[in-house]
Amino acid sequence: DTGVSQNPRHKITKRGQNVTFRCDPISEHNRLYWYRQTLGQGPEFLTYFQNEAQLEKSRLLSDRFSAERPKGSFSTLEIQRTEQGDSAMYLCASSLTVNSGNTIYFGEGSWLTVV
Amino acid sequence: AQKVTQAQTEISVVEKEDVTLDCVYETRDTTYYLFWYKQPPSGELVFLIRRNSFDEQNEISGRYSWNFQKSTSSFNFTITASQVVDSAVYFCALILNTGGFKTIFGAGTRLFVKA
Numbered sequence: 001d002t003g004v005s006q007n008p009r010h011k012i013t014k015r016g017q018n019v020t021f022r023c024d025p026i027s028e029h030n031r032l033y034w035y036r037q038t039l040g041q042g043p044e045f046l047t048y049f050q051n052e053a054q055l056e057k058s059r060l061l062s063d064r065f066s067a068e069r070p071k072g073s074f075s076t077l078e079i080q081r082t083e084q085g086d087s088a089m090y091l092c093a094s095s096l097t098v099n100s101g102n103t104i105y106f107g108e109g110s111w112l113t114v115v
Numbered sequence: 116a117q118k119v120t121q122a123q124t125e126i127s128v129v130e131k132e133d134v135t136l137d138c139v140y141e142t143r144d145t146t147y148y149l150f151w152y153k154q155p156p157s158g159e160l161v162f163l164i165r166r167n168s169f170d171e172q173n174e175i176s177g178r179y180s181w182n183f184q185k186s187t188s189s190f191n192f193t194i195t196a197s198q199v200v201d202s203a204v205y206f207c208a209l210i211l212n213t214g215g216f217k218t219i220f221g222a223g224t225r226l227f228v229k230a
Contacts, residue, residue, distance in 0.1 A: 041222055041223070042220030045218050045219075091160065104162075107159065108158050108159040109158040
């Protein structure tokens, strides 16, 4: 299967620790997106890349969050000094180009619990 | 302001009933895309349909149908003869084509289909 792959699927960490999530998009997709979803809510946009360039960041992405896509393929999302409010599911998605209406395909998400 | 409203938080039906999930959106953009996604308990967002703002044709795919009406800014989703496997959270999303990438999801409608 060549869908969007995320790992780890689940992460429990102590407050103050750093965590990193990885996303492998569908291979030919040049756009990659990160979203955050909390219980009972829809996904909220965090950031997106076109190839290796990070083109937009939401105000939700505080200084403790950093995302990279060094070679325009996989991406990592790092959260430093985690807080309990960071507990959520982090979704990665990819597409060709949304301007042409191409579909955005999502991974299964990475659940983060900060204790 | 851009916004997606899914007024129905939860819907419960008995198998074989028809059910309609409502979606109302707000945007001043003239070019935009509307999506419906299904989120089963596993967490992955499964793409169901995409519609661009210039295409008001309704669509039917098996037991699923969609009614897009620009006059009322609605993009409603109907499941005919519901099945237990349809139980999930369904999200409506608005993607804009201007000012960089932006995706707005509704809060979702949780559908319970009882046998």
